[in-house]
Amino acid sequence: MMGAMSTRERVLWYLGALAIVLYALFPVAWIISLSFKSQGDLTDRNFLPRNPSWGNYETIFSGSARDLFLPALRNSLGICLIATFVSVVLAMFAAYAIARLDFPGKRLILSTALVVAIFPAISIVTPLFNLWRGIGLYDTWPGLIIPYLSLTLPISIWTLAAFFREIPWEMEQAAQVDGATSWQAFRKVIVPLAAPGVFTTAIISFFIAWNDFIYGISLTSTEASRPVPAALAFFTGASQFEEPTGAITAAAVVVTIPVVVLVLLFQRRIVAGLTNGAVKG
Amino acid sequence: MAAITMNHIVKRYGDGFPAVNDVSLDIADGEFMILVGPSGCGKSTLLRMIVGLEDITSGDMLIGGQRVNEKSPRERNLSMVFQNYALYPHLSVFENIAFPLRLAGTSDAEVKKRVQDAADVLELREHLERKPANLSGGQRQRVAMGRAIVRQADAFLFDEPLSNLDAKLRGQMRTEIARLQRRLGVTTVYVTHDQTEAMTLGDRVAVLRKGVLQQVASPRELYEQPVNLFVAGFIGSPPMNFLPATVQGAALRTPFGDLHLDDRRAKAVAGHDLVIVGLRPGHFEDASLVEEDKRRHGSVFRAMVDVTEWLGDQQYAYIPFEAPAEITAQLRDLSRELDSDQMRTQAIVEIDAMSRLREGREAEFWVDTRKAHVFDPKTGTNLTRDAEAGARMTEEVAQERAEQLTETREGRVTAG
Numbered sequence: 001m002m003g004a005m006s007t008r009e010r011v012l013w014y015l016g017a018l019a020i021v022l023y024a025l026f027p028v029a030w031i032i033s034l035s036f037k038s039q040g041d042l043t044d045r046n047f048l049p050r051n052p053s054w055g056n057y058e059t060i061f062s063g064s065a066r067d068l069f070l071p072a073l074r075n076s077l078g079i080c081l082i083a084t085f086v087s088v089v090l091a092m093f094a095a096y097a098i099a100r101l102d103f104p105g106k107r108l109i110l111s112t113a114l115v116v117a118i119f120p121a122i123s124i125v126t127p128l129f130n131l132w133r134g135i136g137l138y139d140t141w142p143g144l145i146i147p148y149l150s151l152t153l154p155i156s157i158w159t160l161a162a163f164f165r166e167i168p169w170e171m172e173q174a175a176q177v178d179g180a181t182s183w184q185a186f187r188k189v190i191v192p193l194a195a196p197g198v199f200t201t202a203i204i205s206f207f208i209a210w211n212d213f214i215y216g217i218s219l220t221s222t223e224a225s226r227p228v229p230a231a232l233a234f235f236t237g238a239s240q241f242e243e244p245t246g247a248i249t250a251a252a253v254v255v256t257i258p259v260v261v262l263v264l265l266f267q268r269r270i271v272a273g274l275t276n277g278a279v280k281g
Numbered sequence: 282m283a284a285i286t287m288n289h290i291v292k293r294y295g296d297g298f299p300a301v302n303d304v305s306l307d308i309a310d311g312e313f314m315i316l317v318g319p320s321g322c323g324k325s326t327l328l329r330m331i332v333g334l335e336d337i338t339s340g341d342m343l344i345g346g347q348r349v350n351e352k353s354p355r356e357r358n359l360s361m362v363f364q365n366y367a368l369y370p371h372l373s374v375f376e377n378i379a380f381p382l383r384l385a386g387t388s389d390a391e392v393k394k395r396v397q398d399a400a401d402v403l404e405l406r407e408h409l410e411r412k413p414a415n416l417s418g419g420q421r422q423r424v425a426m427g428r429a430i431v432r433q434a435d436a437f438l439f440d441e442p443l444s445n446l447d448a449k450l451r452g453q454m455r456t457e458i459a460r461l462q463r464r465l466g467v468t469t470v471y472v473t474h475d476q477t478e479a480m481t482l483g484d485r486v487a488v489l490r491k492g493v494l495q496q497v498a499s500p501r502e503l504y505e506q507p508v509n510l511f512v513a514g515f516i517g518s519p520p521m522n523f524l525p526a527t528v529q530g531a532a533l534r535t536p537f538g539d540l541h542l543d544d545r546r547a548k549a550v551a552g553h554d555l556v557i558v559g560l561r562p563g564h565f566e567d568a569s570l571v572e573e574d575k576r577r578h579g580s581v582f583r584a585m586v587d588v589t590e591w592l593g594d595q596q597y598a599y600i601p602f603e604a605p606a607e608i609t610a611q612l613r614d615l616s617r618e619l620d621s622d623q624m625r626t627q628a629i630v631e632i633d634a635m636s637r638l639r640e641g642r643e644a645e646f647w648v649d650t651r652k653a654h655v656f657d658p659k660t661g662t663n664l665t666r667d668a669e670a671g672a673r674m675t676e677e678v679a680q681e682r683a684e685q686l687t688e689t690r691e692g693r694v695t696a697g
């Protein structure tokens with residue numbers, strides 16, 4: 001496609017892409033810059049910090065915000081990983097059935113998933129709050145994992161079902177003719193073909209859970225289960241007249257890191273898997 | 282290597298539709314058997330039942346004398362080339378070919394040797410490290426073949442392996458498959474709906490129609506002694522011409538004049554009134570180019586030439602004719618079933634390329650009546666089939682084949 005473009009067109013494309021990248025990355029760069037500024041320099045109207053320092057990071061890792069931030073980071077990681085794992089495993093079974101089998105109620109499942117996905121979280125938070133307090137799930141890990149599943153499962157089922165439909169299932173039969181047992185055919189042929197789809201879905205699920213704020217702030221009250229986005233709201237400055245901007249930006253940078261790492265780690269696999277290509281000519 | 286025997290095989294899908302209906306077929310050890318028929322006649326279904334990917338509703342499937350109905354594909358030790366090749370996209374060409382060996386737990390050194398041998402036969406040496414997605418259609422086809430021949434399977438099964446290739450490559454691969462099969466001497470079942478593949482590759486050809494086996498015979502017997510209207514119309518290109526005729530003693534009155542039958546055939550059609558005569562395009566000739574002593578083997582008639590097609594070394598002429606309504610309907614059904622777009626109320630005749638026939642004019646044709654077949658219009662049965670002559674042709678092929686096979690196997694023993 002690129003080859004068919006004239007130089008002029010290509011330059012325009014690159015300019016456009018550059019504009020979008022700048023637009024998207026500018027706030028990130030700003031937050032990084034802020035996180036390296038000292039309290040006094042925050043409003044110095046300078047993009048680059050004058051005296052870059054690790055002060056804000058020290059605050060959240062070993063200073064005053066430490067008891068707020070570190071447990072929150074642990075909660076976020078644990079809860080999101082578990083929610084992602086459970087959601088991907090369940091979605092894999094569901095999507096496999098949807099892609100491979102014909103059973104009554106197939107469309108019902110898919111449309112229900114869609115309805116759940118578009119249902120605003122804010123409208124169920126209050127009833128959930130009351131219910132969780134009643135049954136003792138309030139301020140616990142499962143108390144967040146369950147609502148997170150409601151956010152991640154529908155999208156996981158949809159993405160995986162779409163992905164599984166693309167897998168040429170004739171491969172499985174070819175493998176069986178080549179002498180594989182059903183299990184070997186699944187493990188040596190279907191799993192490698194499905195893996196990129198599963199990774200993609202896992203990453204999407206993880207992001208959704210990681211970014212959640214509403215459930216995190218409403219269904220927790222202590223560091224027993226409060227995730228990072230909610231914990232940021234509880235940061236305080238050195239005095240009560242001081243905004244904790246520095247600490248918040250440092251924490252924001254820290255929570256962005258896992259996301260970036262995940263994408264860098266798996267983008268290769270995802271792209272490689274998607275471009276491995278069709279079977280037919 | 283093994284013989285494959287099918288006894289009264291039936292396949293009903295969930296909706297009760299009999300995709301394969303009471304097929305009995307014996308495929309000898311080392312034989313090259315073709316399954317042919319129009320789209321949807323159950324060829325793939327039959328093949329998939331042999332390999333074990335489809336349950337058999339009733340009947341027995343025997344491979345090498347063993348009943349395999351309940352065996353899984355891996356226990357049957359057959360190898361198959363799928364229509365879309367079904368290569369594993371995440372594995373290199375080498376690993377694709379090696380896949381069956383890896384599953385069998387073959388040692389690395391042995392795998393390497395066997396894969397490279399297969400790659401040499403198929404000229405895939407320089408592509409071994411590439412991924413299937415980067416190969417051309419013909420190369421993928423060969424990788425699929427490589428995967429099939431790399432292990433000692435009891436039989437090869439092919440499901441329209443060349444249908445995704447362009448015409449030139451198809452011709453090339455066809456000869457390659459034929460050579461490979463002769464060299465290896467492995468029992469082969471090959472599904473196709475391509476005329477040329479069916480006629481050139483097989484020792485015997487099985488013609489299926491709506492799940493029912495019509496005739497199993499050498500290509501030559503199918504062509505010269507078809508059992509019914511369907512086989513006659515299906516085999517041969519351009520297809521056989523079907524003319525309506527009424528029986529008048531030892532003669533047939535057709536739109537192209539009277540055809541005289543010899544005693545054997547006259548006796549066979551006696552008692553019938555309306556019949557269908559089948560004449561291959563090659564049985565006709567421009568009358569002015571036929572020598573005197575040949576003329577008396579046939580009849581001469583005058584007809585209007587509608588269109589001529591000159592192809593360099595051949596020439597075809599299209600001659601329209603009138604047919605009674607009941608026969609027209611029958612012929613229309615037949616041509617629909619055969620997926621042919623040819624109108625059945627015109628005859629295609631093959632004439633010498635030197636002939637100077639003019640379109641839109643009347644011309645004089647000669648037709649060889651010795652090879653005419655006469656069909657019952659109601660049942661479609663060939664009334665004049667010479668079963669003995671047919672059996673002789675198929676027997677000859679079988680003998681030739683057996684000799685060749687012994688040679689190959691002896692050759693391999695001495696070489697190995």
Ligand SMILES: Nc1ncnc2c1ncn2[C@@H]1O[C@H](COP(=O)(O)OP(=O)(O)OP(=O)(O)O)[C@@H](O)[C@H]1O
Pocket residue numbers: 294295296298300318319320321322323324325326327474
């Ligand atoms: N899974 C299935 N369920 C129900 N009917 C089926 C199924 N698979 C095939 N059939 C039917 O069985 C018949 C034979 O199908 P099959 O695929 O064997 O045809 P074929 O001879 O291979 O045709 P083609 O030349 O188009 O490949 C068809 O009428 C088809 O509709």
Ligand SMILES: [Mg+2]
Pocket residue numbers: 324325326
């Ligand atoms: Mg088929």
